[in-house]
Amino acid sequence: MNEPTTDDGDRPTTPPGADAANRTSQAGAADQPGGRTGRNGEAAASNQPGSGNGRNGDHGQTGASNQPGSGNGRNGDHGQTGASNQPGSGNGRNGEAATSNQPSGGNGRNGDHGQTGASNQPSGGTGSIGGHGDHGQTGAGDQSHPGSQSSAGHQPGGNGSSGGHGDHGQNRGNGDHRRSGGNGRPGGNGGNGAPAETPAAPPRPGVLGRLAGVSYRRRGRVVVAWVVAIAAAFGLSAAFAGDFTADYSAPGSDSRQAQDLLEQRFPAQSGDTIDVVVRTDGAAVTDPDVQADVAALLDELRGQPHVVAVDDPYTTPGGLSQNGDILVATVNLDVVLPDDMPVEETEELLAMADAAERPGLEIALGGQTIALAEQGEIGSEAIGMAAAAVILLITFGTVVAAGLPLIVAIAGLALSGMLTGLVAAVADVPDWSTALATMMGIALGIDYVLLMVTRFREWRAAGLDPERATIATLDTAGRAVMVAGSTVMISMLGLFAMGLTFMQGAALVTIVAVLVVMAAAATLFPALLGFFGSWVDRLRLPLGRRQRPTAQLAAGGHVEPSRTWLRWGRLVDRHSIIATVVGVGLLLALAAPFLGVRFGFPDAGNNEEDRSSRQAYDLLSEGFGPGANGPLLLVADLDDPGDEAALPALAEAVAATPGVAAVLPPAVTEAGDAALLTVLPATGPQDAATEDVVHTLRDDVLPGAGVEVHVGGVTATSIDSTENTAERLPLLIGGVVILSMILLLVSFRSIVIPITAALMNLLSVAAAYGVVALVLEGGWAGQLIGIDTETPMPAFIPVLVFAVLFGLSMDYEVFLISRMREAWTRTGDNGRAIVEGLAGTGRVITAAAAIMVAVFAAFIPSPEVFLKVIGVGMAAAILVDATVVRMLLVPAVMHLLGRANWWLPSWLERRLPQLHVEGRPELYLPDGDGRSRDADEPELVPVR
Numbered sequence: 001m002n003e004p005t006t007d008d009g010d011r012p013t014t015p016p017g018a019d020a021a022n023r024t025s026q027a028g029a030a031d032q033p034g035g036r037t038g039r040n041g042e043a044a045a046s047n048q049p050g051s052g053n054g055r056n057g058d059h060g061q062t063g064a065s066n067q068p069g070s071g072n073g074r075n076g077d078h079g080q081t082g083a084s085n086q087p088g089s090g091n092g093r094n095g096e097a098a099t100s101n102q103p104s105g106g107n108g109r110n111g112d113h114g115q116t117g118a119s120n121q122p123s124g125g126t127g128s129i130g131g132h133g134d135h136g137q138t139g140a141g142d143q144s145h146p147g148s149q150s151s152a153g154h155q156p157g158g159n160g161s162s163g164g165h166g167d168h169g170q171n172r173g174n175g176d177h178r179r180s181g182g183n184g185r186p187g188g189n190g191g192n193g194a195p196a197e198t199p200a201a202p203p204r205p206g207v208l209g210r211l212a213g214v215s216y217r218r219r220g221r222v223v224v225a226w227v228v229a230i231a232a233a234f235g236l237s238a239a240f241a242g243d244f245t246a247d248y249s250a251p252g253s254d255s256r257q258a259q260d261l262l263e264q265r266f267p268a269q270s271g272d273t274i275d276v277v278v279r280t281d282g283a284a285v286t287d288p289d290v291q292a293d294v295a296a297l298l299d300e301l302r303g304q305p306h307v308v309a310v311d312d313p314y315t316t317p318g319g320l321s322q323n324g325d326i327l328v329a330t331v332n333l334d335v336v337l338p339d340d341m342p343v344e345e346t347e348e349l350l351a352m353a354d355a356a357e358r359p360g361l362e363i364a365l366g367g368q369t370i371a372l373a374e375q376g377e378i379g380s381e382a383i384g385m386a387a388a389a390v391i392l393l394i395t396f397g398t399v400v401a402a403g404l405p406l407i408v409a410i411a412g413l414a415l416s417g418m419l420t421g422l423v424a425a426v427a428d429v430p431d432w433s434t435a436l437a438t439m440m441g442i443a444l445g446i447d448y449v450l451l452m453v454t455r456f457r458e459w460r461a462a463g464l465d466p467e468r469a470t471i472a473t474l475d476t477a478g479r480a481v482m483v484a485g486s487t488v489m490i491s492m493l494g495l496f497a498m499g500l501t502f503m504q505g506a507a508l509v510t511i512v513a514v515l516v517v518m519a520a521a522a523t524l525f526p527a528l529l530g531f532f533g534s535w536v537d538r539l540r541l542p543l544g545r546r547q548r549p550t551a552q553l554a555a556g557g558h559v560e561p562s563r564t565w566l567r568w569g570r571l572v573d574r575h576s577i578i579a580t581v582v583g584v585g586l587l588l589a590l591a592a593p594f595l596g597v598r599f600g601f602p603d604a605g606n607n608e609e610d611r612s613s614r615q616a617y618d619l620l621s622e623g624f625g626p627g628a629n630g631p632l633l634l635v636a637d638l639d640d641p642g643d644e645a646a647l648p649a650l651a652e653a654v655a656a657t658p659g660v661a662a663v664l665p666p667a668v669t670e671a672g673d674a675a676l677l678t679v680l681p682a683t684g685p686q687d688a689a690t691e692d693v694v695h696t697l698r699d700d701v702l703p704g705a706g707v708e709v710h711v712g713g714v715t716a717t718s719i720d721s722t723e724n725t726a727e728r729l730p731l732l733i734g735g736v737v738i739l740s741m742i743l744l745l746v747s748f749r750s751i752v753i754p755i756t757a758a759l760m761n762l763l764s765v766a767a768a769y770g771v772v773a774l775v776l777e778g779g780w781a782g783q784l785i786g787i788d789t790e791t792p793m794p795a796f797i798p799v800l801v802f803a804v805l806f807g808l809s810m811d812y813e814v815f816l817i818s819r820m821r822e823a824w825t826r827t828g829d830n831g832r833a834i835v836e837g838l839a840g841t842g843r844v845i846t847a848a849a850a851i852m853v854a855v856f857a858a859f860i861p862s863p864e865v866f867l868k869v870i871g872v873g874m875a876a877a878i879l880v881d882a883t884v885v886r887m888l889l890v891p892a893v894m895h896l897l898g899r900a901n902w903w904l905p906s907w908l909e910r911r912l913p914q915l916h917v918e919g920r921p922e923l924y925l926p927d928g929d930g931r932s933r934d935a936d937e938p939e940l941v942p943v944r
Contacts, residue, residue: 208482209475212526216470219530226411226524233418241421245339246430246502248601248796249717250724254698258635258712263336265635265674266667268309272338274331274349275366276301276310277619282360284324286314290361294327297356297363301331304352305345308334318624318664318678326623338368339431346373350612366616366629368714371604372431374611375864383861384439385409387854388446395847396453399539400532404453407528409445412520416441416513423508432866433506435859440804441513443855444488444811447848448481448521451815454844456529457536464924466533470526472924478522480818483747485518487740487814488807494736495803498728500721503796507803565842569835572888576895583889584763590880591766593773599726600686600792601718602865603629608786621684627661630685630715632694634677636666637708644668646706647675653701654679659693685715686792694719725795732799736806737762746912747814748821752901756893757817760885761809765802768877772797775872785860785868794866801873808852808878812886815848816841820894821902822921830899838891849882 205213215222249256262270276298280290291314302310309332313319320327331349335341346369353363385406392402420434455477459469492514495507529536572579604617620628634654638644647666654677655663664678679697683689694716702709740761741754748754775782778790820837827833856878859871894901904912 205471205475206479208478208522209471211522212474212478213467213471215523215526216467216530216533219527222523222527226415226520230411230414230418233415233422237418237421240425242423242425242429243340244424244431244434245337245428246505247337247428248500248502248721250720251499253717253720253724254710255712255716255720258633258710258716259336261635261637261674261710262633262676262712265669265671266676268332269667269676271308271333271336272341272369273333273367274369275616275620276329276331276353277326277364277366277616277623278313278328279326279362279619279623280360281325281362285320285327286324293356293358293361294329297352298329300352300356301349304349306333306335306341308332318662318680321623323623326619328620328624328628333369335369338372341369341372343373346370350374353612362615362619364612364616364619366604366613366620370616371607371611371613374607374613375862383858384442384855387858388442388851391847391850391854392446392450393541395450395843397541398537399541400535401453401457401537404525404528404532404536405446405449408449408520408525409442409517411524412445412513412516413438413441415520416509416516419512419516420509423505423512427505427508428501429505429509430502432864433502433509435862435867436506436800436804436870437509437513439855439859440488440510441517443808443852444485444514445517445520446851446855447811448484448517449525450848450851451481451844452477452521452525453536456533459924460533460536462924466529468924470529470533472921473529474522474526475924476822476921480814481521482518483743483818484811484814485514487743487810488514488804490739490743491736491803491807491810494732494739495799497731497735498725498796498799500725500796503799506800510804565839566835568842568887569838569891572838572891573831573835573895576892579888579892580896583884583892586884587763587767587880587889590876591763591770593771593777594766594769597769597773597776598686598688598790598792599722599795601722601794602791603685605629605684605686606787606789606791606865608863625661625680625682626684626687627681627690630681630690631713632679632681632697632711632716633713634679634697634702635710635712636675636677636705637710638668638673638675639708641672643707644672644675647677650702650705650707650709651677653705654697657693657696657701659683659689659696681715685718690715691719722795725799729795729799729802733762733802736803740806740810744810744813744817748817749904749909749912750902751904751908752897753817756890756897756901757810757813760890760893761806761813761881763889764809764877764881764885765805767880768801768805768873769798771876772801772869772873776869785872786863787865787868791865793869797866797869797873801870801877805874805877805881808874809881809885812845812849812882813890815845816886816890824902830901831895834891834894838887842887845882845886849878852878852882 204210249259259270278285278290278294280287283290285291285294294313298310298312301307311319311330313327313329316329319329333341350365350370350373353365357363388409389402389406392405393399396402416437417434420429420437423429452473456469456473459472460466462469464472489511492507492510495503498504604611604613605621607614607617609615617629634650636643636647636650647668651663651666654660659682660679661682662680664680666675666677668675681687681690681693683693694711697711702711737758741758744754744757745751773793775785775787776791776793778787782788782791816837819840820833823836823840824830824833853875856871856874859867860875862868862871
């Protein structure tokens, strides 16, 4: 079992004063009667008249002497004032100019950071202590009595005064920054002060702390640099930004080979298509007036950009329905992917169809290109930001504190948004990925800065000045932010294992957004604190109870959490078994609907009823059967001259396949090197029977056709992509989980914590999958968010949701466990560490989760089914993770495991690097010496 480590690479391993040559426990010898030596760190009692005692005041203690005729010198550390009430004596202190106005003798001081100790006593003054102190100060005597001289010392670390026969003697002292002893004696000669110890340098902050210090001091330059970076990114994006595109096909699949063959041999048919569906009311579609109107519309469409061909429904086989009231014409485009079609041109096609309608003639355009144009503008950033602002105001209660996370998030959004176009120039980026990256950037930016603003306010309550509080914040909470951001990026990098270009593009833009957020948190945030740090609690809103005027500072440097969270932590401790059973049971219940999920791609049949794409879908199903909305394209490679003779037998065999409604006559290229057969299944694209037809054709029918045939089309592509994603999903989950566990192992130096974290996060993701599956059933839950039909789950949604949610869940895990480990390293008490960590982060995690839920819930009003599903899944998962998992299940399980939570084999401990994710908060405490409190010392000290 490992005891909590107290070693740190940034902390001096040899305590000051350990070397005899630099020892300063006594300052100045007093061998004469009437004088005693003051020791460093202890109060030397003096009962002799005419003598004073010097001591080093340690964090709030005041050295006092009650003897007449004597002064008491002390080195006040961090703002304490040594006072003396004796007649005839003055008292100096470190950190301000000490002045004594008492008659008959005064006491000098050790000047720190540039101050000069002076005494202005009219009768027998005392020379100041030290010369050239910690920062080169010179002690000077300014006595008016002719019998008293001062002596300026030049030794580093401080100089006692020398020589002189003053009426009340000379006081010699020590110029050490933290220890000073002085004593006076009546009459006699002042001796030379002993050389002072060279002061030990204060512990050096980590990299983030030093970066925060630089950003704080050069805040103006940092803000200007961010403005310049945003402007430069805007210019580069305007000049070199690429277009959004997405290829949802599975690499190397049969449908992909069919598409490649179409592009080579049938370039006119290889592009995307638009269906023009016309229905008449009271007349046949063959009516001359109807034919004239249809012909005029089709002629107008042929003249539009990106349109390469338009079929004549009156001459093309399968163009007219059996009832004669519906016809369909196919418009071939020169773009292969629907995302490549400009939305403005698609909207012009829709406007032409609307203009051609008249009473008795209904016209609708269908296809993926039309559906994309009708989905409208993607993105609900304004809704997410507004919700976040309200939650921040409620959480902090002040405009300044709430405004800092918003400013950082907006700056990060501006920069990452401009960089997205540059990523699109080098990778395939789907249009919906920009909304995902934007929401991730907003949510993470606000959450990370929320954590750091909370810690900054705690350090300020602990008595640190704004600059020191900024450094301490980045050196503690900032480390947790960097680890949390790293886990998100690791999760998103797992999408590259899927081998799908559109997922890789989505991962890239999201990773860029996270990197920008992390950079803003490390540089822009401390710079803003340089401007607003001292005002962080200004502009308080009349919300709830006002903050207590006297904060309670707990060991470890954080402000005492609310009693509500402390009571909750102790309640979980007392009922850890019940909490574990309830938490696991609830998560499994939420995950249960996922067992009946149906994978597939939503199509126009899942769109809203008032859209043209949905109306065209319904008309095709009514006139030509449901399979007309997802025809299969069989592409035959006719390499040998005699291969064309096998086409009639091939068409007969396909038509005889169960589940096939019709087979259109084959179309052969002019070169005779390829043939295209259009097959209409008897069931719709989302039906499981259609998938069976595809597999039957590939496995049983086509291998005996005598020619090489590939099955393609939108439906076949969807089936292949789903199967390919399902096969690779275990690889993604395994890779992300293992990498995240390794990161947590190094961060928290524990074997158990990474394992429990991975299991908890998997439960959170499973619960999110269950909620998504429930709304996709189209029942009461689906109708709440605008899904009124049974909708299949796209296979890439679980992949994407897993990558994002696993990273975000790790965020909260890092926030929670880092605070627990902070208490564990201080106390070695597992139960106490869990309660303190939970109470110290409960409010932050709750507020952060509320912001996350609000931001991702802004996806739900989107007309795009993909985004609705992503929004529901992520909002539900964050809500469950921050409440059931982090606030209940994780602490309950850790209570059950006891000290095993922090177990690490000794051989592994020696080999792991020390990251100190929790930081070293004790280095910034007002104690100043980095020591931990003893067990019998009070846990909380009032800080005013």
